[in-house]
Amino acid sequence: MSTRPVAEALATSTTTGEELSCPHCGDAVATLGAFCCSGCEVAWAMLHEAGLQDYYARREEPGPRPEPLRGAWQVVPVVERPDGLVEASLCVDGLRCSSCTWVVERLLERSEGVEEATVSYANGRTRVVFDPTVTELGTLAQTVAAVGYAPRPVDAPEGRDELLSRLGVAAFLTSNLMLLSTSLYIGWFDGMDPRYATLFRWGALALATPIALYAAAPFFVGAWRGLKARAIGMDVPIALAVAVLYVHGVWQTMAGAEGYLDSLGMLVTLLLVGRVLERRGRRAAAEASAAIAASLPLTARRRVDGGVEEVPVQHLLVGDIVEFGAGDEVPADGRVREGKGRLQMALLTGESEPVAVAPGSEVVAGAQVVSGTMAMTVERVGEATTAMRMAEAVREATARPMPRSPADALAPWFTAITVGVAVIAGLAWAWFDTPERGIQVAVATLVVACPCALGLSVPLSVAAGLGAVARRGVVFRDGGQLMALADLGTLAMDKTGTVTEGVPAVLEASDESLRMAGALERASRHPMARAILAEGRARGLRIPVASEVVETPGKGIEGIVEGRRVDVYGAGPGAVAVDVEGETVHLIRVGDRPRPDAQQAIARLRAAGVTTVLLSGDHPEVTEAIGRRVGVDQGIGGCSPDDKAAWLVQHDDVGFVGDGLNDGPALAAARVGMAMFSGVPSSLWIADGVVTRPALAPVVAAVAGARATRDAVRSNLIRSVAYNILAVGAAVAGLINPLVAAILMPLSSGLVIAGALMVPRRLERLEKQWTSS
Amino acid sequence: MDILLILIPLAIAMGAVFAVLFVRAARGGQFDDLEDPPIRMLQDD
Numbered sequence: 001m002s003t004r005p006v007a008e009a010l011a012t013s014t015t016t017g018e019e020l021s022c023p024h025c026g027d028a029v030a031t032l033g034a035f036c037c038s039g040c041e042v043a044w045a046m047l048h049e050a051g052l053q054d055y056y057a058r059r060e061e062p063g064p065r066p067e068p069l070r071g072a073w074q075v076v077p078v079v080e081r082p083d084g085l086v087e088a089s090l091c092v093d094g095l096r097c098s099s100c101t102w103v104v105e106r107l108l109e110r111s112e113g114v115e116e117a118t119v120s121y122a123n124g125r126t127r128v129v130f131d132p133t134v135t136e137l138g139t140l141a142q143t144v145a146a147v148g149y150a151p152r153p154v155d156a157p158e159g160r161d162e163l164l165s166r167l168g169v170a171a172f173l174t175s176n177l178m179l180l181s182t183s184l185y186i187g188w189f190d191g192m193d194p195r196y197a198t199l200f201r202w203g204a205l206a207l208a209t210p211i212a213l214y215a216a217a218p219f220f221v222g223a224w225r226g227l228k229a230r231a232i233g234m235d236v237p238i239a240l241a242v243a244v245l246y247v248h249g250v251w252q253t254m255a256g257a258e259g260y261l262d263s264l265g266m267l268v269t270l271l272l273v274g275r276v277l278e279r280r281g282r283r284a285a286a287e288a289s290a291a292i293a294a295s296l297p298l299t300a301r302r303r304v305d306g307g308v309e310e311v312p313v314q315h316l317l318v319g320d321i322v323e324f325g326a327g328d329e330v331p332a333d334g335r336v337r338e339g340k341g342r343l344q345m346a347l348l349t350g351e352s353e354p355v356a357v358a359p360g361s362e363v364v365a366g367a368q369v370v371s372g373t374m375a376m377t378v379e380r381v382g383e384a385t386t387a388m389r390m391a392e393a394v395r396e397a398t399a400r401p402m403p404r405s406p407a408d409a410l411a412p413w414f415t416a417i418t419v420g421v422a423v424i425a426g427l428a429w430a431w432f433d434t435p436e437r438g439i440q441v442a443v444a445t446l447v448v449a450c451p452c453a454l455g456l457s458v459p460l461s462v463a464a465g466l467g468a469v470a471r472r473g474v475v476f477r478d479g480g481q482l483m484a485l486a487d488l489g490t491l492a493m494d495k496t497g498t499v500t501e502g503v504p505a506v507l508e509a510s511d512e513s514l515r516m517a518g519a520l521e522r523a524s525r526h527p528m529a530r531a532i533l534a535e536g537r538a539r540g541l542r543i544p545v546a547s548e549v550v551e552t553p554g555k556g557i558e559g560i561v562e563g564r565r566v567d568v569y570g571a572g573p574g575a576v577a578v579d580v581e582g583e584t585v586h587l588i589r590v591g592d593r594p595r596p597d598a599q600q601a602i603a604r605l606r607a608a609g610v611t612t613v614l615l616s617g618d619h620p621e622v623t624e625a626i627g628r629r630v631g632v633d634q635g636i637g638g639c640s641p642d643d644k645a646a647w648l649v650q651h652d653d654v655g656f657v658g659d660g661l662n663d664g665p666a667l668a669a670a671r672v673g674m675a676m677f678s679g680v681p682s683s684l685w686i687a688d689g690v691v692t693r694p695a696l697a698p699v700v701a702a703v704a705g706a707r708a709t710r711d712a713v714r715s716n717l718i719r720s721v722a723y724n725i726l727a728v729g730a731a732v733a734g735l736i737n738p739l740v741a742a743i744l745m746p747l748s749s750g751l752v753i754a755g756a757l758m759v760p761r762r763l764e765r766l767e768k769q770w771t772s773s
Numbered sequence: 774m775d776i777l778l779i780l781i782p783l784a785i786a787m788g789a790v791f792a793v794l795f796v797r798a799a800r801g802g803q804f805d806d807l808e809d810p811p812i813r814m815l816q817d818d
Contacts, residue, residue, distance in 0.1 A: 164804055165796040172792040176785050199778060203785070 023056070024148070043147040050110050052103055059099040078137065085115055086132045090141060092124045093150040104144055111135060111143055126151070163218070167272040170215035173207045174265030178742075180204045181262035185739045198256070205253045208261040212246040216268045218275070232412040234455050238271060240415065241446055248443045258738045260447045263745050270749050274456045277463040300324075300331035303375065316381045325373040329366055333380035336361045341372015410454065410717070418449040418728070425732040437734070444736040448727035453748040457716035460756035465709030468760040472705065473698030474674060474689050481688035483713065485655055485672045485706035491605060491699075492648060494658035494666070495616035495623055498676050499630055499696065500592045502659065504528055506535035507593060513578045513586030514539065517568045519546040519561040528576060529557075531590055598630040600771075601696035606631075607770035608703055615644045615656075615666070645669040657691070657699055674699060701767060708762035716755040723748045 024040035035041040047055055078088040092104055101119040104126070108117035113134030119126045128140060141151040180200045187197060219242060222235030242264060249259030301308050303321040313331045316322065322331055330343070342354040343363060354370040357363060363376060365385040380386075422445040430438025462479030469476060476482045496502050504527050506514070518536040521529035522543070536543050546566070549559035556569025564580055571577035571587065578586040602612050612632040616623040620637030627635025639647065645665035648654050656663075656670030667673030674689040691698050727744055730736055736744075798804070 162800075165799040168795045168799065169792055172788060172795075176788060180781075193774075196777065199781070203781070207785070 046147055050107060052106050055099055055103040085129050087129045088137050090126050090151050090153060092126050092144060095124050104149060107143055108140060111140055163276055166215040167276055170211050170269040170272055173211050174269045177204055177207045177262050177265045184258055201253045204261045208249060208264055211265050211268050212242055216242045234411045237411060237415040238455055244446050260738050260741055263447055263741050266745055271455050274459040316378055318378055320378045321375055323375045324369055326369050326371050328369045330363050332365045332378045333385045334376040334378045336363060337375050337377050339374035341374050342370040344368040344370055421728055422446045441734055445728055445731040447741050448731045448736050448744060449724050453720035453723055453752045456749055457720050457752045458713055460753060461709055461712040461716055464756045464759040465705050468763050469702050469705035472701035473693040474691050474702040476689040481672050482706050483710050485703060486710035488653055488655045490611040490654045492613040492615050492654050492656045494663055495614055495618055495626055497659040498657050499598050500594050504531045504590045505593055506531050506588060507591050508589040510586055511541055513588050515541055515543055516561055516566050517578050518543040520549055520557045520559045520566060520568050523549045524551055524557055528590055594630050595696055597695050597697050601700050602631045604700045604770040615639050641665050704766040705763045707766060708759045712755050712759045716752050719751050
């Protein structure tokens with residue numbers, strides 16, 4: 001792949017000012033046409049080999065730099081198709097512009113054995129159809145990873161359901177049904193040709209039949225499931241109302257009178273609208289939080305008699321000796337036997353800083369080797385590894401039953417009372433009047449008490465709440481968890497990456513030191529190097545080009561800048577020394593700093609009456625110092641991931657905001673867990689909500705949104721119960737006929753919809769209130 | 774006015790054709806992704 005046409009590389013390598021850039025990722029490089037790293041060079045060559053060089057012309061932003069492939073691809077479920085091909089889903093992170101989707105699709109389609117590939121620009125979800133005898137998903141993912149995108153496994157492709165079709169059918173039929181019914185109502189007053197009356201009545205019945213049998217099917221299914229499980233939910237009274245309305249309608253039509261068929265249509269349509277909105281909110285949330293990516297490599301280098309063989313990780317056994325070196329990922333949990341090096345073990349410690357390991361140290365699968373060459377004895381493989389156990393915990397957590405909504409809790413009472421009142425009123429009227437009148441009153445009672453408003457109130461408010469909160473930067477998986485957040489008195493937060501930025505930043509440095517160090521650090525991929533370059537760029541410095549750059553991993557970097565010998569190396573924790581001609585002339589102080597909005601966000605949470613606690617794996621003194629700076633009520637340091645989880649279990653009703661793999665147990669243990677989205681594909685999400693912006697303000701908005709949603713649900717419940725009491729009273733008194741019902745029903749639903757639409761405004765009002773106090 | 778006896782069923786039947794088309798479109802996945810096709814259209818390949 002090294003035979004690349006140099007002229008073309010020169011063409012895509014651009015010069016901006018005095019900075020030269022890598023043809024693939026656009027990072028600074030020393031000479032025109034050179035690549036910043038071998039990964040970019042491979043990506044560039046691959047795209048050219050596949051005839052996809054158009055990508056460079058059409059892209060809007062420079063390509064991402066290739067990172068090694070991660071993920072347990074062998075366990076991703078695939079769907080077998082009748083034609084022998086299989087279909088699988090994956091998610092591709094790092095799509096920056098529409099050309100990225102183009103290039104990923106073409107790359108996949110041109111891979112051997114691939115029949116079809118589609119990539120969604122909106123969420124990176126990729127569907128690929130391939131021949132399993134020719135290729136496998138891991139190979140395809142490797143292809144995508146090699147050009148710089150980050151594929152991660154997702155759960156099985158989801159099936160489509162019928163909800164939208166049902167809604168379409170119900171809406172169409174109901175609008176025509178209302179046309180016929182309105183004519184019939186007018187006919188009451190103005191008189192009507194009996195032929196038309198008959199046609200319209202039978203026509204109405206014909207239109208109502210698919211509504212009751214097809215469109216309303218989910219309610220019957222739900223009611224039946226609920227009855228079987230002996231948990232009466234909202235579906236039971238809805239199904240009951242639909243059944244009674246329809247049977248009564250058939251009976252009335254045959255007897256030559258009007259039923260409540262138009263009310264039936266309206267009821268089903270509005271309830272389906274509620275369901276569709278609810279599901280849309282939930283699906284958007286589920287997609288964003290579906291980044292459950294185990295960070296295991298695909299193969300391992302195992303020692304055998306007289307050599308080393310490359311084997312798939314699933315063939316590793318406890319007691320095997322495997323080798324790994326810089327750039328690899330640790331294939332299994334185990335203990336280092338020989339060799340020394342530095343590993344990035346965010347999985348266990350949560351700290352992004354690499355840790356030194358030596359013979360005897362414990363290492364975990366998925367840890368990234370930053371430097372050194374080591375051999376280890378395998379102690380746990382596959383399902384037993386820390387990474388896989390966390391993945392399992394996530395699966396369990398996502399499968400846990402949703403809490404019942406307040407409307408569902410009311411449903412059994414509601415059903416019992418309505419049916420009871422209808423039966424008693426019907427019998428009373430039958431006794432004092434005629435049996436027909438008795439049936440009319442009983443049906444009218446069931447109709448007006450129909451749980452339309454009640455059934456709509458919760459899903460609509462929750463959908464409005466989920467939407468409002470998502471727009472402010474927190475995506476929740478389900479409304480129940482969002483509402484639970486409203487009642488929490490304490491919010492615990494992780495330190496690194498949550499309250500702080502989580503990546504090293506330059507705290508203090510002279511311009512000159514940044515220029516000198518920056519020139520050398522361009523070639524480095526160390527996090528410190530990125531911090532120094534970012535700060536230099538932020539200050540608008542012109543960074544010179546260095547020559548003879550040599551990086552010694554774990555030590556430092558040296559080279560010639562503007563004719564002088566410059567040495568950059570770590571000088572104790574939080575400090576980088578810059579030596580010029582062998583003399584230390586500059587010190588750059590680096591470290592993790594609180595997010596710019598942390599202090600304000602925490603002050604707002606206090607105004608909201610929420611106690612804040614900082615839980616960190618860092619040293620207690622450091623934790624307390626940061627805690628004081630941002631103003632939390634309590635700072636607890638020295639917590640292992642399990643300590644955090646234990647603390648959260650102990651203090652029952654506490655929410656938690658954390659990040660990364662190591663907060664998995666805490667996010668699961670918390671009543672409501674929110675994860676900061678770090679953009680790192682290896683971060684494992686177990687959270688109820690995902691904070692999609694690198695700030696704490698969204699967390700405050702989520703609390704405000706949760707309270708607004710809770711209030712809307714409560715006031716909607718009160719409204720619909722009040723309506724029901726009034727309407728049932730009128731029905732019992734014999735005042736309700738089909739026309740009155742047709743007017744009352746949309747009125748009550750409108751009231752509830754108005755309540756739900758207030759949620760976003762209420763959220764903003766709460767936020768403003770907390771800011772000013 | 775007798776024409777209504779034909780026109781109303783006819784109107785509903787015409788509407789039903791579109792309802793059926795909608796259901797077929799929904800089942801065929803036309804509404805699964807509403808964000809990508811507009812972007813895709815701008816790419817020529």
